[in-house]
Structure formats: C-alpha cells, structure tokens
Amino acid sequence: MSYYNNLKSDINKILKTKVMKDTYRKEVVNMFQVSQPPKEKFGDVSTNAAFSLSKLSKTNPKIFAEKIIKELKKENYIEDVKIEGSGFINFSLKRNFWINEIKKVLNQKDKYGESNIGNSKKIVIEFVSANPTGPLHIGHCRGAVYGDVLSNIMKKSGYKVHKEYYINDTGSQIEKLTNSVIYRYQELFNKKENKIDNSLYPGEYLIDLAKELKKKYGKKYIKESKENYYFIQSFSLKWILDLIKKDLNLLGVNFDSFFSENNLVKKNKISKCMNFLKKKKLIYKGIPEKPKGGDVDEWEPREQYLFKSTKFGDDVDRSLQKFDGEYTYFAKDVAYHFDKYNRGYSSMINVWGADHGGYIKRLSSAVNAITEKKADISIKVCQMVKVINNKKKLKMSKREGKFVSLNDVLNDVGRDVTRFIMLLRKNNEDIDFDLQKVTEESKDNPVFYVQYAHARCCSVLREANKHFNKNEISFEKIKNNSFKEIVDKNEISIIKEIVKWPKILEDSTNYHEPHRITFFLQSLAAKFHSFWNYGKIDPSKRFLNIDNKDLSISRLGLIYSVKIVISNGLNLLGVKPLNVMK
Numbered sequence: 001m002s003y004y005n006n007l008k009s010d011i012n013k014i015l016k017t018k019v020m021k022d023t024y025r026k027e028v029v030n031m032f033q034v035s036q037p038p039k040e041k042f043g044d045v046s047t048n049a050a051f052s053l054s055k056l057s058k059t060n061p062k063i064f065a066e067k068i069i070k071e072l073k074k075e076n077y078i079e080d081v082k083i084e085g086s087g088f089i090n091f092s093l094k095r096n097f098w099i100n101e102i103k104k105v106l107n108q109k110d111k112y113g114e115s116n117i118g119n120s121k122k123i124v125i126e127f128v129s130a131n132p133t134g135p136l137h138i139g140h141c142r143g144a145v146y147g148d149v150l151s152n153i154m155k156k157s158g159y160k161v162h163k164e165y166y167i168n169d170t171g172s173q174i175e176k177l178t179n180s181v182i183y184r185y186q187e188l189f190n191k192k193e194n195k196i197d198n199s200l201y202p203g204e205y206l207i208d209l210a211k212e213l214k215k216k217y218g219k220k221y222i223k224e225s226k227e228n229y230y231f232i233q234s235f236s237l238k239w240i241l242d243l244i245k246k247d248l249n250l251l252g253v254n255f256d257s258f259f260s261e262n263n264l265v266k267k268n269k270i271s272k273c274m275n276f277l278k279k280k281k282l283i284y285k286g287i288p289e290k291p292k293g294g295d296v297d298e299w300e301p302r303e304q305y306l307f308k309s310t311k312f313g314d315d316v317d318r319s320l321q322k323f324d325g326e327y328t329y330f331a332k333d334v335a336y337h338f339d340k341y342n343r344g345y346s347s348m349i350n351v352w353g354a355d356h357g358g359y360i361k362r363l364s365s366a367v368n369a370i371t372e373k374k375a376d377i378s379i380k381v382c383q384m385v386k387v388i389n390n391k392k393k394l395k396m397s398k399r400e401g402k403f404v405s406l407n408d409v410l411n412d413v414g415r416d417v418t419r420f421i422m423l424l425r426k427n428n429e430d431i432d433f434d435l436q437k438v439t440e441e442s443k444d445n446p447v448f449y450v451q452y453a454h455a456r457c458c459s460v461l462r463e464a465n466k467h468f469n470k471n472e473i474s475f476e477k478i479k480n481n482s483f484k485e486i487v488d489k490n491e492i493s494i495i496k497e498i499v500k501w502p503k504i505l506e507d508s509t510n511y512h513e514p515h516r517i518t519f520f521l522q523s524l525a526a527k528f529h530s531f532w533n534y535g536k537i538d539p540s541k542r543f544l545n546i547d548n549k550d551l552s553i554s555r556l557g558l559i560y561s562v563k564i565v566i567s568n569g570l571n572l573l574g575v576k577p578l579n580v581m582k
Contacts, residue, residue, distance in 0.1 A: 001115055002503035003101055004045070008034040011049055014071040019064070023057045036500075043080065043090040044496065051087035061087025098492055099483045101499040105561040106479035113505045113568055118159030124340050125151050127351035128248070129166040132240045133177045134203050136247045137403040138433065139353060143382045144406075145422040145574070147351040148253045149514040150380075152572045157509040162345070165255045166336060169237055169262045171329065176201060177240075178233040182224075184210035185232065189222060209239050247406045252415055252574045264335050270327050273335040273370065274305075274320065282308045282369055288319045307334070312365035333359075334366045337377070341367075346375040349512065354383045380512055382427045388434040413438050416575045420447040423518045423573065441581075443529075446522050450566060451578045453525035456532060457563035458579040460543050464556055467546055478557050485554040488541070490531050494558055497527045501565045505572075514573075521569045528562050 012029045020028065032049035050065035057064060065083045072081050072091065081091035105112050127147025130140045151161045168174075180200040184207050196202050213221070213235060221228040241258070248254070264270050277283045286306045305321040307330075320331040340348055348367070352359070360379045367377045387394045387404045394404055409418055417438050424446060425431050443449050464473050471477070486492070500520065508516045535542035543555045567577040 002506055003097075003499060004034045004036075004503050005506075007045055008032075008047075010075065011047060011068065011072070014068060015049065015053070018071050019067045020053070020057055028053060028056070037090055042084060043082070043092040045093065046084075046088055046090045048088055050083075050089060054087065065089050095487070095492060098495045098499070099486065102483065102495050102557065102561050103479065105498060105501075105564055106475075106557060109564055110568060110571075112564060113502045114156055114158075115502065115506060116158035117506060117509060118154060118157050120158060120160055121347060122160045122162070122345055123154065123347040123349065124162045124164055124343075124345040125154070125349045125351070126164045126166055126340075128253070129168070130244065131168045131173050132237050132244065133173050133201060134240065135205055135243050136406040138385050138387055138406060138409055139403075141251065141406045141409065141418065142385050142422045142427075142431065143351045143353060144248060144251055144253050145419050146380070146382055146427055146514060147349075149419075149423060149517075149573055150349070150351075150512055152574070153505065153508050153514060153517070156505060156572060159509075163254075163256045165258045167241065167258055167260045167262075169260055170265060170332070171261075174233065174237070177236055178229060180206050181209055181213070181232055181236045182229070185213055186222065188214050189219065205243075209236060212239060247410070250410045250415065251406065252419065259336070259339075261332055261336070264332060264339070269339055270331060270335040273338040274331065276338070276370065277307065277320075277334075280369070280372075282311070283320065284308065286317070289316045307366065307369070309362055309365040309369075312368040314361045314365040318362050318366075330362060330366075333363060334370060337363070337367050338370045341371045341375050346371070348375065348377040350377065350379045352379060352381050354381060357381050378512060380427055383430045385422075386430060386432050388432055388436075390436065409433075409435075416451070417447050419574050420450075420518060423515045426513065426515050446518065447575070448581075449529075450521045450525045450570065451575075452581055453528045454563060454566045454570070454577045455579060455581045456528070457559050457566070460559050461556070461563075464544055464552065467544065468549065468552065472549065473553060473556060475560065478553055478560060481550075481553050481557065483554045483557060485548075485551040486558070490534060490541070491555070491558060494527050494531060494562065497524050498558075498561050498565050501568065517569050517573060521566060524562065524566065 008029070011032075011034065015028060016024045032047060032052045034045060034047045034049075037043055037046040050061050050068055054061040054064040059067075062083055065087045068089060069081050069083065072078055072089075077094050077097040079092040079094045081089060084090050108114075125147055128136070128140055128144045130136055136144070147163070151163050155161050176199070180196075183196065183200055187207075188210055213232065221232055274283065283305055285303050287301060287303055288306060290301070302323045304319050304323055306317040307320050309318045310316060318330050319328050320334070321327055337348065350363075360381070363379065364377055367375055387409075412435060421433055421438055422431065438445060438447065441448050486495075504516050504520045508514055531541065532543075539545075543552070543559055545551050545555075563577075570577045
C-alpha cells in the first residue's frame with residue numbers, strides 16, 4: 001500500500017472523529033484525494049479534503065481546512081502544513097517519515113509495491129488476437145507488450161488474470177488465405193504464372209508455407225477438391241499460428257489460452273447467444289442503416305436480424321445475421337464475450353489496434369446486454385508504431401505484403417529494448433521506433449539509461465565488498481541500521497522518488513496505464529545518476545566513503561533500495577535488470 005493511502009486513512013480518521021463528527025458518513029473517504037502536489041515548492045503531499053467536503057458541513061473551505069490542519073499538526077510525521085488557494089492543504093513530511101518508508105523497501109524487497117486492490121477478482125485480458133493470415137508485425141507488437149505488462153501489473157495488484165488470444169479462424173480472410181496458399185503450392189509445380197492478383201495475399205511467407213506443405217506431402221493435395229481445400233486450410237492455419245506463437249515467445253509473451261472462433265460455430269455458441277438475446281427481446285428484423293465508415297461490406301439493404309444496441313448507448317442498431325443466414329463478425333464477437341461471461345469473467349479488458357476504434361461502442365453495448373449490466377468491459381486502443389530506419393520512416397502496406405515483421409525487429413534490437421520502447425507513450429499516442437536510437441548506449445536511450453542505473457547499483461555493491469568486511473555490510477545489517485547519516489537533501493530526494501513506487505503501481509492498475517512505470521523508472525534513474533555525478537565533483541557525496549563506515553552503510557541502503565525498485569519495475573515490464581553493462 002502506498003504512503004498516500006496511509007495518509008488518506010489518517011485524514012479520514014481526523015474527519016470522522018474530530019472535524020465531521022455530526023456530518024460524517026462512510027462515502028466521505030471516496031470524496032477526497034491525497035496526492036503529489038503539482039510543484040515541489042508546495043510540499044510533499046496535497047489533499048483536496050477541505051475543498052471537497054466543506055459543503056457537507058456547511059462550512060467555508062478555508063475554515064474547514066484550518067480544522068483539519070489543527071489535527072494534522074498533532075501527527076509526529078508532519079513537518080509543515082499550509083492552506084493553498086481556496087482550501088487545498090499542502091504538507092511536508094519529516095525526515096523520519098522517509099527513513100521509515102525506505103526501511104519498508106528493504107524489508108519487503110521484491111514484494112514492495114504489491115497490494116490486494118484487485119481482491120482476487122477474476123479478469124480476462126484479451127490482446128494481440130491478430131488474424132492467423134500472416135506473421136506478426138511491429139504494430140501487433142505494441143498491443144502484445146501492452147497487454148502482457150498490464151496483466152503483470154494487475155496480478156501484482158491482487159487480480160486473478162487470464163490472458164487470452166482470440167483466433168479469427170473463420171470468414172473471408174481465411175478463405176483468402178487458403179486460396180493464396182493453394183496458388184503458391186501449385187506454383188511450386190509450375191501450374192501457375194508468377195504474377196499474383198489482388199484477390200490473394202502477396203506475402204512471401206506464403207511461399208515458405210507452400211514449400212513446407214510440398215516437403216511433407218509432395219503432390220498429394222495438388223488436385224482441387226473440397227477435401228484437399230479444407231486440409232490445406234487447416235495446415236495453413238496451424239503453420240501460421242505456430243509462427244505467431246514462436247514470435248510471441250521471443251517477445252516474452254505467453255497466453256493462458258488460445259480461443260478459436262471456429263469452435264464458437266461448431267459448438268453452436270453463437271446460436272445459443274442469439275437465442276438468449278431473443279428471449280430478452282433485444283433482437284428484431286429490420287433493415288440496417290448504411291454505415292458512414294468502413295463497414296459497407298457488412299451492410300445490405302435487406303431485412304436482417306438486428307440487435308437493439310442503441311438501447312445500451314450505441315449510435316445505431318447493429319446487424320447480427322445476414323439475409324442468407326450467415327452470422328456477421330459482430331454476432332461472433334457478441335457470442336465470444338457471452339462465452340467469457342459464462343466462464344466466470346465479469347470483468348474484461350480488450351486490447352485493440354488503432355483500426356478498431358469504431359467498434360468500441362457496439363461491443364460495449366453488447367456486453368451490457370448479454371450480461372444484463374453485471375459485467376464491465378474496458379477496451380484499450382493502441383495507436384500506430386512508426387518505424388524509422390536511417391532517419392527515414394519505413395512504409396508499410398498489408399495489401400502489398402510490405403511490413404516490418406516482429407521477428408526481424410527482435411533479432412535486430414532484442415526483447416528488452418522492444419518491450420521498453422513500446423511503453424514509452426500512452427497507448428492512445430503514436431510511437432516512433434527508431435532502429436538506430438534504441439540501440440545507442442547513451443542517456444538519450446531510455447532503456448540503456450534505466451538498465452545502467454541498475455548496473456551501477458550492482459557495481460557499488462561489488463566495490464563495497466572489496467573495501468569492507470562482508471559481515472559489516474551484509475544486507476541484514478544494512479536494512480536494520482538507523483540511517484541517521486542520511487541527511488543530505490539529495491539523498492532524501494532519492495528516497496522520495498523511490499517510495500513513489502507503490503502509488504505508481506496502484507495507478508497503473510486502476511487506469512490501465514503501464515506506461516506510468518517506464519516514466520517512473522526514467523525519473524528514478526535520472527535522480528540516481530545525478531547523485532552519482534555529485535560524487536565526481538564532491539568526494540563527500542560518493543556512495544562509498546572508506547573513512548566513514550556508518551555513512552557508507554546508510555548509503556548502501558539507498559543503493560539497495562534503488563536496485564530493488566528498478567528491478568521490480570523492469571521485471572513487470574518483462575525487461576531484464578542487468579548487473580553489468582556490456
């Protein structure tokens with residue numbers, strides 16, 4: 001639990017027992033916040049309690065604030081407290097408060113920052129879910145890293161997380177894939193011309209697929225027949241899905257389950273979902289509105305089964321079944337989420353690519369309907385990844401089969417760099433992935449900068465073992481020392497940064513924003529490197545002082561704390577904390 005929560009608990013107690021005796025009610029604790037002030041000059045912590053709650057007591061905010069301040073000053077950790085503006089309270093905390101917080105880091109180590117805000121709630125996080133028509137590209141990578149790290153974070157915060165990949169293995173794109181593979185297969189036996197038309201996928205990976213088919217079965221499936229068609233389709237889906245799984249494994253992403261859309265059809269789960277909606281009188285026959293955007297191929301000016309999605313916040317009622325009886329993509333999505341709910345997941349997170357933003361309202365409305373508003377769904381959209389090579393943006397075209405494959409990127413820059421860079425921006429912002437800059441060993445490379453901080457911590461600890469008796473500087477001895485020598489404002493500043501970690505983790509969980517961790521790690525690394533540089537100018541600032549063992553032990557406590565928190569953060573990101581930089 002973060003110290004912000006502890007302080008909020010103390011303020012809530014003051015409100016309940018002193019300031020709001022007659023007007024207090026249990027909702028009060030959720031009506032105010034305790035947070036970091038916008039500027040350092042305002043102190044260590046700020047609360048809007050007086051501003052938010054004064055109306056309940058029918059009191060002027062400043063008078064209300066003064067009552068809170070009177071009680072806060074009795075707390076032994078308060079250094080100073082002031083009213084700012086129209087009733088905000090800013091307070092500074094004593095040195096001993098920060099020393100006690102750093103001891104928590106040393107005592108809890110890799111458990112530091114853990115919480116149970118999830119209360120063991122089951123949640124399914126679906127991400128990547130790329131069509132099994134080709135290998136993963138750099139755009140898929142962003143959603144893969146985002147979903148994987150979000151899963152790690154939520155597990156750390158007490159949720160029971162299930163990671164799922166939805167395989168879109170039915171529909172026109174699978175027919176196109178099958179026809180493309182058949183073309184390439186026949187081409188190997190000189191039965192086709194070299195030029196491929198626009199109705200087929202042009203990717204060269206399909207040549208490798210066809211070669212594998214030929215290697216295993218020769219001409220066995222060259223004759224065109226229904227049986228051969230479906231065999232080639234099954235073979236192709238497995239081959240590509242295996243390729244996808246290998247790339248995900250290289251990226252360090254593993255799923256708890258791969259859910260097949262085809263199984264929805266085979267097990268009649270779509271029709272069962274439709275029957276449920278019919279019983280609830282949420283389906284009717286009508287002519288769908290012509291889409292304004294890109295769903296024209298799903299629209300036909302004929303009577304179809306429509307879902308009353310406008311009843312649940314959507315713009316128009318959506319088509320579920322075409323006039324010929326075939327289910328729409330939307331119907332399959334609804335059935336899939338109905339299945340999620342029936343598997344016990346009342347909380348769902350979907351991670352989608354930038355081109356799926358228009359589907360959010362319709363799916364959200366569907367989940368509201370099929371769960372009778374008993375489930376919640378959060379849909380996070382990851383924007384584009386712009387790949388830059390030699391200062392030029394690489395052009396990608398799925399139609400032309402031109403893309404930067406995930407496998408190529410991982411081979412060029414590695415897993416750690418790729419994962420970290422994918423979280424350098426909020427998910428709804430574009431990312432520039434510069435293939436040269438991400439491998440530079442400089443402070444301009446955020447991955448290197450953070451890993452270098454961890455490596456420097458390890459370097460100091462190795463150096464300490466050369467100059468002091470190992471028993472005197474054991475971890476047990478360091479974590480139990482008084483830290484009375486830690487008085488320098490820069491040292492306290494590092495501590496203040498370190499102990500933000502539980503709050504960062506909590507906010508990353510609540511807002512589904514893993515990028516907060518990369519931002520924090522860069523900030524902590526910057527403070528650490530700055531203090532390191534002070535030691536080059538002023539020897540008294542160095543972490544190791546050979547003539548002052550007690551000071552060295554205290555500063556080694558800081559080193560261990562920085563190392564612990566950076567390691568915790570990098571592990572959640574799936575990035576290896578390096579002990580030595582090559």
